Amino acid sequence: GAVVSQHPSRVICKSGTSVKIECRSLDFQATTMFWYRQFPKQSLMLMATSNEGSKATYEQGVEKDKFLINHASLTLSTLTVTSAHPEDSSFYICSARDVRTESYGYTFGSGTRLTVV
Amino acid sequence: KQEVTQIPAALSVPEGENLVLNCSFTDSAIYNLQWFRQDPGKGLTSLLLIQSSQREQTSGRLNASLDKSSGRSTLYIAASQPGDSATYLCAVYTGKLIFGQGTTLQVKP
Numbered sequence: 001g002a003v004v005s006q007h008p009s010r011v012i013c014k015s016g017t018s019v020k021i022e023c024r025s026l027d028f029q030a031t032t033m034f035w036y037r038q039f040p041k042q043s044l045m046l047m048a049t050s051n052e053g054s055k056a057t058y059e060q061g062v063e064k065d066k067f068l069i070n071h072a073s074l075t076l077s078t079l080t081v082t083s084a085h086p087e088d089s090s091f092y093i094c095s096a097r098d099v100r101t102e103s104y105g106y107t108f109g110s111g112t113r114l115t116v117v
Numbered sequence: 118k119q120e121v122t123q124i125p126a127a128l129s130v131p132e133g134e135n136l137v138l139n140c141s142f143t144d145s146a147i148y149n150l151q152w153f154r155q156d157p158g159k160g161l162t163s164l165l166l167i168q169s170s171q172r173e174q175t176s177g178r179l180n181a182s183l184d185k186s187s188g189r190s191t192l193y194i195a196a197s198q199p200g201d202s203a204t205y206l207c208a209v210y211t212g213k214l215i216f217g218q219g220t221t222l223q224v225k226p
């Protein structure tokens with residue numbers, strides 16, 4: 001089945017620095033990938049839709065300049081948290097959909113736990 | 118605005134019990150509904166996907182139903198096991214995935 005790989009799984013960074021998270025579709029091409037954020041004991045909130053070769057579409061309330069998304073190839077999307085602050089600490093998950101499959105279901109990465117100190 | 122609600126928020130059962138998790142959504146204009154499992158600190162594992170034209174899907178001990186007109190879906194888990202302990206999330210696809218808050222299940226040995 002479709003596999004989405006996400007790295008790193010955990011990262012600790014100092015306040016004010018930037019962190020890049022990678023999301024790769026391993027055995028399929030994904031023209032669209034999605035980035036979610038999850039706070040403790042809460043559900044997933046869609047942050048943005050990453051489109052290959054074009055600008056990402058951000059959800060209302062998500063700062064474009066803070067959460068930079070690049071989707072340079074059909075198998076890789078990156079999320080960069082710029083000038084990170086402690087309030088950016090969260091669990092970030094990416095997902096993609098393999099449109100070749102009949103189910104059109106979503107496959108998720110294993111997530112990245114970001115801690116800003 | 119589509120809203121997805123899951124009841125109960127938490128559930129604890131003894132091993133071997135059959136159980137039902139509920140999911141409701143406010144707008145019936147969905148393309149499909151997907152049930153996921155999330156273990157603590159991990160990503161999501163897809164369990165079942167039901168297209169809007171379907172009524173149910175089965176995989177092993179899991180059965181998911183969909184009643185689009187009433188905005189409801191249920192996930193039935195038969196003969197629960199401690200390994201089933203996790204958070205279960207339902208999500209509807211309307212052009213983007215909208216998630217419920219999840220039901221945290223604990224199956225006690």
